[in-house]
Amino acid sequence: MLIEQIIVQGAISGGVYALLALGFTLVYGVSGVVNLAHGSYYMLAAYMFFVLGTFGFFGSDPMMASILALIVAVILVGAVGGITYRLAIHPVIGDEIAVLVVTVSLAVVFQQLMLLVFGVSFPRVSWPKGSFLLESASIFGISVEYSLILAFVVSLVLFAGLMIFILRTKIGKAMRAVSQDREVAMLMGINTKRLYMLTMVISAMLAALAGIFITTSIEKSTGSWLWFRPLTLSFSIVILGGLGSIKGSLVGSFIVSFAEKTVSIMVPEGGAIVGVVPLAVIIAVLLIRPKGLFGKRIEMEE
Numbered sequence: 001m002l003i004e005q006i007i008v009q010g011a012i013s014g015g016v017y018a019l020l021a022l023g024f025t026l027v028y029g030v031s032g033v034v035n036l037a038h039g040s041y042y043m044l045a046a047y048m049f050f051v052l053g054t055f056g057f058f059g060s061d062p063m064m065a066s067i068l069a070l071i072v073a074v075i076l077v078g079a080v081g082g083i084t085y086r087l088a089i090h091p092v093i094g095d096e097i098a099v100l101v102v103t104v105s106l107a108v109v110f111q112q113l114m115l116l117v118f119g120v121s122f123p124r125v126s127w128p129k130g131s132f133l134l135e136s137a138s139i140f141g142i143s144v145e146y147s148l149i150l151a152f153v154v155s156l157v158l159f160a161g162l163m164i165f166i167l168r169t170k171i172g173k174a175m176r177a178v179s180q181d182r183e184v185a186m187l188m189g190i191n192t193k194r195l196y197m198l199t200m201v202i203s204a205m206l207a208a209l210a211g212i213f214i215t216t217s218i219e220k221s222t223g224s225w226l227w228f229r230p231l232t233l234s235f236s237i238v239i240l241g242g243l244g245s246i247k248g249s250l251v252g253s254f255i256v257s258f259a260e261k262t263v264s265i266m267v268p269e270g271g272a273i274v275g276v277v278p279l280a281v282i283i284a285v286l287l288i289r290p291k292g293l294f295g296k297r298i299e300m301e302e
Helices: 002-031 038-054 062-092 096-118 146-168 170-180 182-187 192-215 228-241 246-266 274-288
Strands: 136-139 142-145
Touching: 002 038, 002 142, 002 146, 002 170, 002 192, 002 228, 002 246, 038 062, 038 096, 038 192, 038 228, 062 096, 062 192, 136 146, 142 146, 146 170, 146 192, 146 246, 170 182, 170 192, 182 192, 192 228, 228 246, 228 274, 246 274
Parallel strands: none
Antiparallel strands: 136 142
């Protein structure tokens, strides 16, 4: 039964982790920006969803209000991602140290804003009581909430959609061109400024979805899942898969998820140390294979 639990829970979590990692690797792949504020979009979305869904902004039907809150929160966080890129990241793009300083500063600012609003005792983000999403289904004898199954399905659909977008659409082909040679792409008439901002918006929206889906599945207060935990998680995944590799991010998400579930289930008091697993993955991969499993800066070619 323990093996079945690791397989089922690891697969479900891995699919949701992919949403978080895909946004991170997409930005790096297209613009070369290591966005250390990525975890902040996750955090902002979770608490936007909480505020919009809790205080009756969208009527009295709890389920409909939650769905609308999710949609609006994702859109708002996408807008925040675009604005922060234009105002703070774009002016220093090309200077790797400056980008790191700016993005980690943004992360701290966003976290302090959340502390100012909610205090140190963060409320739990959850779906409304009585929602069918809180009910469970049995998969190989393991009870799994419908909310997690929904998150898993959505993540795989979005991954497939993102791959189709990148490989088949005009904008996606422009992203691939910029990722391979920015100067040549500019000579071909591609507006890199606009493309970078669009990439940041998509990245922030993916992180937002991950933030809502993951925090609603956490049993306790989500205060421990502020910007640093999702950042280390997404960073470890993209390091494992290879920076800029979308395929690597998907594979890395499942590896990290299975590793976390194995530690939390098989190791005594493993739940207390599970947060160390992504960091251990980073160290192990950098020592053995510094470029990650797929070993490319960017993998957006067919």
